[in-house]
Amino acid sequence: MQILSILKALGVVVLIIALGLLVPTIFAALTGSPDLKAFLMSFGLSAACGGALLALPKTGNPLKNQDGFALVSFGWLAAGLFGALPYLFSDAVPSLTDAYFESISGFTTTGASVFTEIENKSQPLLLWRSMTQWFGGMGIIVLTIAIIPYLDIGGMSIFQAEVPGPTAEKLTPRIQDTAKVLWIVYLLFTLLLVALLWLAGMNLFDSINHSFATMSTGGFSTKNASVAGFHNPLIEWIITLFMLLAGVNFALHYRFLFQKFNPKYYLKDSELHFYLLVVGLSIAAITTVILTVQGGHFESALRGVAFTVVSIVTTTGFGTADFELWPIFGQMLLLLLMVMGGCAGSTSGGVKSVRIMLVLKYMYVEMLKLLHPHLVRDVKMQDQVVERSVLSSILGFLFIYISVMVFSILLVSFQTDFITAISAVIACLSNIGPGLGSVGPTDNFAHLGDFTKWVLSLNMVLGRLEIITLLILFLPQSWSK
Amino acid sequence: MKIVIAGAGEVGYNLIEKLAREGMDLSVVDTDAKTLKSIEKRFKVAVDLSNVVDSRFLSKSHLKDADLFLAITNSDETNMIACKMAKASGVSKTVCRIRSVHLEGSKREESLKSLGIDFIINPVELVAAELFQLVMTPNLIDQHQFDDGKLLFLGYRMQPFCSFMGKSFGEVRNQLERLRVVPALLLRHDRCFLPHDETLVEPNDVVYFFSPNQAHNLLREQMGYARAAMRKKRIMINGGGHIGFRLARLLEDTPHQVKIIEMREQRAQSIAGRLRKALVLNFDGTELKKLVAEGLDEMDFFISVASKEEINIAACLLAKAHCDAKTICLVKQQELIPILQQGTQIERAISPRILTARHLNRFIQGGDVESYFSQAHMEVFQLHLKAGSPVLGRSIEQMDLGEASSVGLIHRGGHYVLPRPKTILKEDDLLFLMIHKLDRAQVMARFESTVEA
Numbered sequence: 066m067q068i069l070s071i072l073k074a075l076g077v078v079v080l081i082i083a084l085g086l087l088v089p090t091i092f093a094a095l096t097g098s099p100d101l102k103a104f105l106m107s108f109g110l111s112a113a114c115g116g117a118l119l120a121l122p123k124t125g126n127p128l129k130n131q132d133g134f135a136l137v138s139f140g141w142l143a144a145g146l147f148g149a150l151p152y153l154f155s156d157a158v159p160s161l162t163d164a165y166f167e168s169i170s171g172f173t174t175t176g177a178s179v180f181t182e183i184e185n186k187s188q189p190l191l192l193w194r195s196m197t198q199w200f201g202g203m204g205i206i207v208l209t210i211a212i213i214p215y216l217d218i219g220g221m222s223i224f225q226a227e228v229p230g231p232t233a234e235k236l237t238p239r240i241q242d243t244a245k246v247l248w249i250v251y252l253l254f255t256l257l258l259v260a261l262l263w264l265a266g267m268n269l270f271d272s273i274n275h276s277f278a279t280m281s282t283g284g285f286s287t288k289n290a291s292v293a294g295f296h297n298p299l300i301e302w303i304i305t306l307f308m309l310l311a312g313v314n315f316a317l318h319y320r321f322l323f324q325k326f327n328p329k330y331y332l333k334d335s336e337l338h339f340y341l342l343v344v345g346l347s348i349a350a351i352t353t354v355i356l357t358v359q360g361g362h363f364e365s366a367l368r369g370v371a372f373t374v375v376s377i378v379t380t381t382g383f384g385t386a387d388f389e390l391w392p393i394f395g396q397m398l399l400l401l402l403m404v405m406g407g408c409a410g411s412t413s414g415g416v417k418s419v420r421i422m423l424v425l426k427y428m429y430v431e432m433l434k435l436l437h438p439h440l441v442r443d444v445k446m447q448d449q450v451v452e453r454s455v456l457s458s459i460l461g462f463l464f465i466y467i468s469v470m471v472f473s474i475l476l477v478s479f480q481t482d483f484i485t486a487i488s489a490v491i492a493c494l495s496n497i498g499p500g501l502g503s504v505g506p507t508d509n510f511a512h513l514g515d516f517t518k519w520v521l522s523l524n525m526v527l528g529r530l531e532i533i534t535l536l537i538l539f540l541p542q543s544w545s546k
Numbered sequence: 547m548k549i550v551i552a553g554a555g556e557v558g559y560n561l562i563e564k565l566a567r568e569g570m571d572l573s574v575v576d577t578d579a580k581t582l583k584s585i586e587k588r589f590k591v592a593v594d595l596s597n598v599v600d601s602r603f604l605s606k607s608h609l610k611d612a613d614l615f616l617a618i619t620n621s622d623e624t625n626m627i628a629c630k631m632a633k634a635s636g637v638s639k640t641v642c643r644i645r646s647v648h649l650e651g652s653k654r655e656e657s658l659k660s661l662g663i664d665f666i667i668n669p670v671e672l673v674a675a676e677l678f679q680l681v682m683t684p685n686l687i688d689q690h691q692f693d694d695g696k697l698l699f700l701g702y703r704m705q706p707f708c709s710f711m712g713k714s715f716g717e718v719r720n721q722l723e724r725l726r727v728v729p730a731l732l733l734r735h736d737r738c739f740l741p742h743d744e745t746l747v748e749p750n751d752v753v754y755f756f757s758p759n760q761a762h763n764l765l766r767e768q769m770g771y772a773r774a775a776m777r778k779k780r781i782m783i784n785g786g787g788h789i790g791f792r793l794a795r796l797l798e799d800t801p802h803q804v805k806i807i808e809m810r811e812q813r814a815q816s817i818a819g820r821l822r823k824a825l826v827l828n829f830d831g832t833e834l835k836k837l838v839a840e841g842l843d844e845m846d847f848f849i850s851v852a853s854k855e856e857i858n859i860a861a862c863l864l865a866k867a868h869c870d871a872k873t874i875c876l877v878k879q880q881e882l883i884p885i886l887q888q889g890t891q892i893e894r895a896i897s898p899r900i901l902t903a904r905h906l907n908r909f910i911q912g913g914d915v916e917s918y919f920s921q922a923h924m925e926v927f928q929l930h931l932k933a934g935s936p937v938l939g940r941s942i943e944q945m946d947l948g949e950a951s952s953v954g955l956i957h958r959g960g961h962y963v964l965p966r967p968k969t970i971l972k973e974d975d976l977l978f979l980m981i982h983k984l985d986r987a988q989v990m991a992r993f994e995s996t997v998e999a
Contacts, residue, residue: 439828440825441827441828442825443815445822
């Protein structure tokens with residue numbers, strides 16, 4: 066492993082974080098916020114660290130596969146660290162554990178918060194909180210690749226390590242261009258959402274923050290009651306729609322937007338069909354159960370369920386309804402949806418719809434083979450054969466995902482109750498935010514022990530980088546020269 | 547008519563034999579001196595030992611005024627290049643035999659034109675289409691297209707449940723008149739003839755109809771065959787080669803259930819990846835136990851299209867002994883067809899060579915004859931009446947075509963008209979003639995004799 070080259074590249078990542086910190090700093094200066102000093106200090110410190118790392122001598126050797134994995138992993142851990150500085154310096158969050166938790170929860174687009182009270186925080190701090198999510202949504206490294214082409218870290222393996230899903234798609238021949246177009250699509254959607262929310266009655270500050278949190282499927286709000294705090298059905302429907310869009314593969318959005326608005330890519334993508342089918346069926350099932358068991362008004366029940374189901378399946382974690390008041394069936398279904406997540410190549414977390422779909426297809430084919438011993442059949446997606454190596458890596462991934470989940474639950478169970486342990490781990494590993502029990506949609510993570518918070522922070526990074534990228538660093542072979 | 551044939555392989559040899567007998571002006575080009583020598587010895591043809599994909603070939607004199615160029619070597623690419631070169635040196639019509647190059651989709655016409663190919667002949671496609679037809683419309687045993695596909699010539703086997711059973715041809719003719727469908731020929735016990743109005747339809751007759759394309763479904767309904775064809779059928783295909791794969795592909799858009807057996811594992815993998823619905827099974831199609839385990843006894847069709855005819859025959863005989871499925875067997879030698887169909891219980895045997903040769907026939911008839919079909923002693927022609935033809939202004943009655951020949955249908959001004967004895971022939975009519983082979987020269991003379999003079 067070439068530590069020097071990695072550190073040098075890390076310098077660029079840290080500088081980008083510093084650049085990001087400049088935005089709330091300017092905002093604080095303009096509004097005369099008391100947090101200006103804290104932001105100036107954070108900006109100064111991260112710029113200095115980034116600069117120092119970048120000033121390291123050039124080695125000339127290109128990065129190898131293992132270096133790529135290390136860079137992505139350390140990049141994310143470092144982002145969490147530097148992103149936590151404003152929380153620490155402004156005394157909004159006094160302990161390092163809590164500040165790191167809040168920061169990494171932002172970058173991994175989890176949206177789990179240690180803030181018991183949000184509305185009393187300064188506006189620049191809230192803006193930074195949303196910005197961390199927006200950066201993390203499309204990926205810090207992808208951003209780095211996109212804006213710093215001279216940095217020779219454009220290997221497919223780095224891209225693959227950060228973009229969620231079983232196989233990353235190269236939309237353009239050059240990896241830098243692919244990163245660029247993904248960010249452009251992301252930016253376009255965010256701007257559109259800002260405009261729509263503003264027109265629907267939010268003020269500009271809230272609409273920017275909520276757009277960041279929606280498109281990245283993060284889920285940080287500026288209100289204590291999350292989106293419910295606006296009491297505006299139109300806003301809820303708009304956010305529902307854009308959460309759903311954020312859970313779709315951005316390669317599809319790119320093709321739609323840049324290839325003459327041809328809807329055929331949406332229409333023939335089987336992962337999208339599966340994802341929409343699951344969302345539709347879940348909404349229908351939960352709405353029916355709620356209306357029959359608890360009664361109530363149809364439109365408001367449908368709106369609440371649609372918002373919550375989409376919010377959970379896309380791993381956003383915004384809340385309008387307290388789903389802990391729902392029948393247990395609804396809560397359990399949400400727990401399952403948390404594990405599934407959105408589509409590959411989207412900003413959402415979880416194990417991704419495509420993996421679930423392929424495993425189901427694989428099971429079908431295996432059963433068919435029992436009926437017909439001589440059958441020759443491969444798992445297919447959109448009439449294309451899915452290679453066995455892809456399938457076995459998916460099965461392996463699912464197993465590791467579950468193993469990590471179970472092991473984390475075990476660790477967390479020292480300090481929490483049963484349902485909290487399970488749901489908190491799933492909510493963090495799948496980058497959702499709220500869980501059930503004492504970390505439900507109306508609660509927060511502040512009361513958990515420090516050890517639990519560190520375990521959950523690690524879970525968030527594991528979940529965002531789809532586990533293998535980070536876990537690979539624990540192999541001795543990764544560190545050999 | 548001057549014809550140049552490139553490629554004296556199996557298909558070529560059969561074709562040369564047939565054409566030479568009909569007295570065509572033939573030149574045969576091949577690179578194999580031995581074959582050419584034997585052809586030269588046996589038939590009255592000009593042979594040319596040269597490579598068709600050679601620039602010197604372009605200057606050959608026999609290409610200059612040829613009416614038809616047939617590229618039927620075993621190599622697709624050679625055929626394509628040969629067509630391109632032949633076209634460039636002034637041949638009026640080129641036919642290219644292509645097996646694995648796919649020229650499909652919207653750009654087909656364009657790409658063919660750029661390659662100098664007028665018609666494509668693809669044995670795999672022909673066989674697959676024929677088999678598809680047999681499965682989809684099991685009672686339709688023969689089909690030919692006239693008038694650029696607008697008029698079909700259909701041979702239907704009369705099953706006991708057919709609504710025409712026991713009726714006379716006069717009645718059938720009246721019943722179908724408003725559909726512009728004409729019962730034209732009757733094939734009974736290998737004898738083909740024009741049915742009289744009093745002739746009754748008997749079981750196992752094959753009746754040939756002229757039917758405009760859009761009336762085909764109505765005709766099937768009239769016969770009572772439409773419902774039977776709709777039923778979901780189970781089809782087992784032995785052999786996943788080009789033909790088996792193409793057939794399974796065609797069947798994918800139908801409700802029928804297809805199982806396809808392929809012995810080679812790699813090939814099985816490859817076709818399994820390209821088929822959506824069909825079940826691909828990897829075992830030897832002559833292993834009875836495995837066939838039965840896969841539900842042989844429930845099959846409606848068993849089609850064997852493996853590359854070796856002995857395997858096909860063995861598989862079909864095995865299948866026939868253990869189930870009621872209709873069996874269809876692919877053979878190479880055409881001599882096997884009557885033996886299999888009459889001597890064994892196998893229902894149908896088909897040969898790519900016969901289909902290819904029959905298809906090639908379409909391009910060979912010269913003059914005003916535009917399309918051609920033959921069955922036993924009867925031949926069916928599509929004839930375009932041009933200005934100056936001696937028959938213009940005369941009625942059909944006056945033509946005196948004789949007992950065994952007749953005009954089946956007339957295409958006039960965009961419509962199909964049923965001919966009556968008093969119908970007067972006009973310029974630009976398309977006649978569909980049924981002629982007994984022995985009367986052919988005599989009848990054709992009536993139409994053509996004075997045209998050139």
